[in-house]
Amino acid sequence: MRRIGTLLRTTYVLVVFGFIFLPVVVLIVFSFQDGAVSVPPLRGLSLRWYGELFADGRMMAALRNSVLVAVVSAIICTVLGFIAAYGLARYRPRGAAALRALLIAPLGVSYLVIGLGLSLGFSELGIGRSLMLVIIGHVVINLPLAFAILLSQMNEDQEQIERAARDLGAGEFHVITKVTVPMLLPGILAAFLLSFTLSWDEFVIALLLTRFDVTLPVEIWSALRTGLNPKTNAAGTIVFVLSVSLLFVTYWISRRRIGGQRR
Amino acid sequence: MTSHEKSTRKGWALSGPALLWTSLFFLAPMGFVVAVSFWRRVGGTLDRTLTLDNYRTIFEDDVFTTALRSSLEVVLITVVASLLVAYPFAYILAYRVPARWQRPLLILAVLPFWTSYVVRSYSWLLVLAKNGVINQAMMTSGLISSPITLANTRLATVIGFVHFFTMLVSLTIYASLTQIPESYRKAARDLGASPVATFLRVTLPLSMPGVVVGAFLTFVLAIGDFITPQILGGGNELLLPQAIMLQVQRRGDFPLAAALSVLLLVVVGAVYAVFARRLSLERR
Numbered sequence: 001m002r003r004i005g006t007l008l009r010t011t012y013v014l015v016v017f018g019f020i021f022l023p024v025v026v027l028i029v030f031s032f033q034d035g036a037v038s039v040p041p042l043r044g045l046s047l048r049w050y051g052e053l054f055a056d057g058r059m060m061a062a063l064r065n066s067v068l069v070a071v072v073s074a075i076i077c078t079v080l081g082f083i084a085a086y087g088l089a090r091y092r093p094r095g096a097a098a099l100r101a102l103l104i105a106p107l108g109v110s111y112l113v114i115g116l117g118l119s120l121g122f123s124e125l126g127i128g129r130s131l132m133l134v135i136i137g138h139v140v141i142n143l144p145l146a147f148a149i150l151l152s153q154m155n156e157d158q159e160q161i162e163r164a165a166r167d168l169g170a171g172e173f174h175v176i177t178k179v180t181v182p183m184l185l186p187g188i189l190a191a192f193l194l195s196f197t198l199s200w201d202e203f204v205i206a207l208l209l210t211r212f213d214v215t216l217p218v219e220i221w222s223a224l225r226t227g228l229n230p231k232t233n234a235a236g237t238i239v240f241v242l243s244v245s246l247l248f249v250t251y252w253i254s255r256r257r258i259g260g261q262r263r
Numbered sequence: 264m265t266s267h268e269k270s271t272r273k274g275w276a277l278s279g280p281a282l283l284w285t286s287l288f289f290l291a292p293m294g295f296v297v298a299v300s301f302w303r304r305v306g307g308t309l310d311r312t313l314t315l316d317n318y319r320t321i322f323e324d325d326v327f328t329t330a331l332r333s334s335l336e337v338v339l340i341t342v343v344a345s346l347l348v349a350y351p352f353a354y355i356l357a358y359r360v361p362a363r364w365q366r367p368l369l370i371l372a373v374l375p376f377w378t379s380y381v382v383r384s385y386s387w388l389l390v391l392a393k394n395g396v397i398n399q400a401m402m403t404s405g406l407i408s409s410p411i412t413l414a415n416t417r418l419a420t421v422i423g424f425v426h427f428f429t430m431l432v433s434l435t436i437y438a439s440l441t442q443i444p445e446s447y448r449k450a451a452r453d454l455g456a457s458p459v460a461t462f463l464r465v466t467l468p469l470s471m472p473g474v475v476v477g478a479f480l481t482f483v484l485a486i487g488d489f490i491t492p493q494i495l496g497g498g499n500e501l502l503l504p505q506a507i508m509l510q511v512q513r514r515g516d517f518p519l520a521a522a523l524s525v526l527l528l529v530v531v532g533a534v535y536a537v538f539a540r541r542l543s544l545e546r547r
Binding site (some may be wrong): 009012016019023027037039040041081083084091092093094099102105106111112114116118119121122124134137139147216217220232235236252 | 266270271273274275276277278280281282284285288289291292293295296299331348350351354355356359370371372374375377378380381382385386387388389390392394395396399424429430471472483486487488489490494504506507511517520521524526527530535
């Protein structure tokens, strides 16, 4: 009986893992397909599609745009999120609950509606679509997360250390740059990397707010219209590998922090 | 000025930049969307006299009532299916797998989360296509003689959604399950409850916070998603976000798109209002 139970459970877990990994495996395997269509049977392995991808000027430009948008929006998210979380955690202002609710609010709204709002608003003001607007939109959607992560990392022990620094004569600016930021570095990096990853992958807002200079997900989207193509698999694989590497860096940083606390 | 007033001022001042950003680029555009939804498109321009025409169109035109109904159906099927797949998975992970394997397995299970959203839907297309992996596997094994239509159907949309949300819901349910003290289940067993009774009367009720949070997140994210139904559903059936995008990109009817967006916000808001009190992963 017991062994049947274990067998059933193991099978179930394996089936779920199979379901979860099926599209990823198909994506990666067929990016190395030698033939021109990304469906079975697999005809020979080659790096041909990666070569074509790197030779594709539009894709490469889109890749650069995506990295630019992600870096700039993640920096803005982290900085704004950090000072807001600092203000809230250290000064406990009256109305803190309302403040927090307001800053978190964009999480509850579909990206499509946020993108539509920004696109309507900017065109009303006569501002044309550009990567700059995508950066603005990505800060809107990722600021709540950066803020929430940083707020969760702030505690009263840090406050004691900051007080000690102040008693020793450090000014407010020095307290923040020399004491608070180094103490919170893992959280800051986590907020930055998460904002980066989510921005770099975002599609709908980027679609609504760009015209000629597009980001990678938008370029992949237009490539899809011409049919299933191993080059798209190659692009998808690269996006996946980069995102997962960032995820592991984040995880590694957060583990180091836990180790550091134990000491 | 008391010291509390002073720190209130400082706290708000430091939150200032973030507040300003959220107000300018989130609250203001949302307000504008609501305003535009009461305008009308006349030819290529906007008629700014307030009218309920767009809302009348939404509720009188079959296309939009059908889109709303289809959206709700697809999302409800997605929520139920994701919970049914994820619950046993999270349960086995939390209670039957040695503690040191749990986190690595969980991280592995959410890894595909980090494939690009567009690319993930596209990969499902490769799996479900007429000459795709599933059809070819079933034909080779003799299960079917000719390929069946999987891509460009509601089923494909649901599969794409369930794939994404199983990962998410597994996390929230796992978080709830691991918060239940083992002694509760032991006590139930000691008092003579069968394993089934222990599950139904102790574990399941105590894990409801994770189920509710997971279901809510799935509902909100799925009903607002344009990509999965567009790529996998393939335009055979129009869901609400696709209806919005159609107005924006093809028709250029922004007031109608805005009114449909308001409808989407109202639906999400209503669901939030129902679940608001139960939306916390911590046990009370």
